[in-house]
Amino acid sequence: MxxxxxxxxxxxxxxxxxxxxxxxxxxxxxxxxxxxxxxxxxxxxxxxxxxxxxxxxxxxxxxxxxxxxxxxxxxxxxxxxxxxxxxxxxxxxxxxxxxxxxxxxxxxxxxxxxxxxxxxxxxxxxxxxxxxxxxxxxxxxxxxxxxxxxxxxxxxxxxxxxxxxxxxxNAVTGVSGSGPAYVYMFIEALADGGVMMGLPRDQAYRMAAQTVLGAAKMVLDTKEHPGVLKDAVCSPGGTTVEAVYTLEQSGFRGIIMDAVKKCTEKGELLTK
Known part of the structure; x- marks a missing residue:
């Protein structure tokens, strides 16, 4: 070739x-x-x-x-x-x-x-x-x-x-293949939260999407562990750690992991 x-x-x-x-x-x-x-x-x-x-x-x-x-x-x-x-x-x-x-x-x-x-x-x-x-x-x-x-x-x-x-x-499908759908849901929810707090909807969508894009680029460019980057945003006794605490109480990580697991298992059932 x-x-x-x-x-x-x-x-x-x-x-x-x-x-x-x-x-x-x-x-x-x-x-x-x-x-x-x-x-x-x-x-x-x-x-x-x-x-x-x-x-x-x-x-x-x-x-x-x-x-x-x-x-x-x-x-x-x-x-x-x-x-x-x-x-x-x-x-x-x-x-x-x-x-x-x-x-x-x-x-x-x-x-x-x-x-x-x-x-x-x-x-x-x-x-x-x-x-x-x-x-x-x-x-x-x-x-x-x-x-x-x-x-x-x-x-x-x-x-x-x-x-x-x-x-x-099938694990790839669970993470990157279907992953965009999870991210779109997160962007929508993040923007909805902004709207609930008074932001105009079009602006909330732009801010949420750019935030996800920027955070992803930080992970790829710095090669830092996502947990390290998360900790850098969480000031002691601050607003971000309060929000992270709320997400942890709601089982945020477990829900995402379970979604990947269910998606992978479904892929295995459908594989020819």
Whole structure:
């Protein structure tokens, strides 16, 4: 994969995540737009993404697979079986198939395609749409070092790459996959508290969201333990420690931990 002019990428599905991936590839100049293919059964979606990015629109999934070295399967999990059955005859050992579906294991895909190509499993979360996602990449020793580096280069524009063992992928879903929903609820509750105390709602939402963004950046940039950063805000006998005490009394930590546990367990039940 040394010569980018010899690499072609095909994306099956033209939804929001596909669009983010394609725009990220183009913004990083990974390969020329003429070497990127996309197909979607929804012609209007296909036309829109082709017109907006100047990439190649395929006539069908099989043509896309034939034209591509790397195929990104960005469709709903429930239609994976039919898509895999359709494209299997066109897969070869020189191709890499990348899955981004929750609940679909590498083994499930390999069984469906009879191990005709290398398979990589990627799990991005929704903040990847704005370049601040967590992208879990399941370790796969079938890929050589250069192939792995190239796969990482495709997705790093969407956020932070974290390599994990596939056995932990449901825990990943519990933390980063579903985590944005917990954070949105926290932002909403924090803003509601501000409104209850007299702040205008639009201002309360902006302040709550920026506070979460800033606090997260402090954790990432300083690499300090979150507890240390929390203690730095809590002056002795002050307002913040009073609020922290209230959260602790209400079981704040335990509720979040239990949510992650329940989400992980649900993921394990749904995994194919």
């Amino acid at each position: 040394n010569n980018i002019n010899n690499i072609s990428i095909g994306v099956i599905g033209a939804g929001n995540m596909s669009t983010a991936i394609i725009k990220g590839i183009l913004s990083e100049d990974l390969i020329p737009s003429k070497n990127i293919w996309v197909y979607d059964i929804d012609q209007s979606k296909l036309d829109t993404i082709v017109e907006n990015t100047y990439i190649q629109g395929a006539n069908n999934n099989n043509q896309l697979v034939e034209k591509s070295n790397i195929i990104i399967l960005a469709v709903k999990p429930n239609i994976y079986p039919s898509i895999l059955e359709e494209i299997t005859p066109y897969l070869t050992s020189s191709k890499i198939l990348i899955s981004i579906a929750a609940g679909i294991s590498i083994k499930f895909i390999n069984d469906k395609i009879k191990k005709r190509c290398k398979v990589v499993r990627i799990m991005p979360n929704t903040p990847a749409l704005v370049g601040y996602g967590v992208i879990a990449l399941c370790k796969n020793h079938e890929l050589d070092e250069k192939e792995l580096e190239y796969v990482i280069s495709i997705f790093k524009c969407l956020g932070k790459i974290e390599e994990v063992d596939e056995t932990l992928i």
